[in-house]
Amino acid sequence: KAGVTQTPRYLIKTRGQQVTLSCSPISGHRSVSWYQQTPGQGLQFLFEYFSETQRNKGNFPGRFSGRQFSNSRSEMNVSTLELGDSALYLCASSLAAGGPATNEKLFFGSGTQLSVL
Amino acid sequence: AQKITQTQPGMFVQEKEAVTLDCTYDTSDPSYGLFWYKQPSSGEMIFLIYQGSYDQQNATEGRYSLNFQKARKSANLVISASQLGDSAMYFCAMRDFNTNAGKSTFGDGTTLTVKP
Numbered sequence: 001k002a003g004v005t006q007t008p009r010y011l012i013k014t015r016g017q018q019v020t021l022s023c024s025p026i027s028g029h030r031s032v033s034w035y036q037q038t039p040g041q042g043l044q045f046l047f048e049y050f051s052e053t054q055r056n057k058g059n060f061p062g063r064f065s066g067r068q069f070s071n072s073r074s075e076m077n078v079s080t081l082e083l084g085d086s087a088l089y090l091c092a093s094s095l096a097a098g099g100p101a102t103n104e105k106l107f108f109g110s111g112t113q114l115s116v117l
Numbered sequence: 118a119q120k121i122t123q124t125q126p127g128m129f130v131q132e133k134e135a136v137t138l139d140c141t142y143d144t145s146d147p148s149y150g151l152f153w154y155k156q157p158s159s160g161e162m163i164f165l166i167y168q169g170s171y172d173q174q175n176a177t178e179g180r181y182s183l184n185f186q187k188a189r190k191s192a193n194l195v196i197s198a199s200q201l202g203d204s205a206m207y208f209c210a211m212r213d214f215n216t217n218a219g220k221s222t223f224g225d226g227t228t229l230t231v232k233p
C-alpha cells in the first residue's frame with residue numbers, strides 16, 4: 001500500500017506570494033490533517049478534514065486554508081506569504097471511522113519544506 | 118485545553134542500553150489517547166505506540182513500551198536495547214475523545230542520540 005504522498009518536497013517562495021501544497025492520503029483513509037513544524041514552535045495543528053468537511057481548525061490566521069476532495073486528497077493554501085511561514089508542513093492521514101476517536105494513529109508524509117524569502 | 122510537556126530536549130544513550138523519554142500531559146477530557154512518534158532526520162514521522170486512557174495495562178510494541186501513570190498524568194516511552202537507528206527525534210502526542218475531534222497535540226520533542 002502506498003504511503004502518504006506530499007508534493008512538492010521543497011518550495012521556495014517570496015513574501016506576498018501564495019502557495020498550494022498537496023497531500024494524497026493512504027488509500028481508504030478518510031481523514032487528512034495538516035501540521036506546521038518549526039524549530040521554535042514545534043508541531044502546530046493547522047486543520048483536519050474528514051469526508052470533505054473541516055472538522056477542526058488550529059489557531060492560524062485566515063491566510064491558511066485547506067480543502068479535501070471526494071477522493072480524500074487534500075490541499076492547503078497559504079496566501080500572502082510571510083517570512084514566518086517558513087516551515088516544514090506535514091500532512092497526516094488516518095482511517096477515521098467517522099465519529100470522535102482517541103486511538104486513530106496518524107500516518108505522515110515526508111512533508112513539504114517551504115522557504116519564504 | 119490539551120497540553121503535552123516533554124522536558125528533555127536531548128538525551129544520550131549507549132547502544133544496547135535502555136532509555137526512558139519523559140512525557141507529561143494535561144487534559145480535562147476523561148477519555149483520551151496517548152501516542153509516541155519517531156521522526157528521523159529524513160523528516161517523516163513514524164507511529165511507535167499507543168495507550169488509551171482506560172487501558173489497564175501498559176502498552177508494548179516490540180522494543181518500545183509505554184510507562185503509563187494516569188494519576189501523575191505521565192506517559193513515558195521506554196526503549197529497550199537501543200540501536201544506532203533509534204537516533205531520532207521523539208514526539209509524545211495526545212488526542213481527546215470529546216473535545217477536539219481530529220486534532221492531535223504534540224510535545225516539543227526529545228532528540229535521542231545513540232552512541233556506539
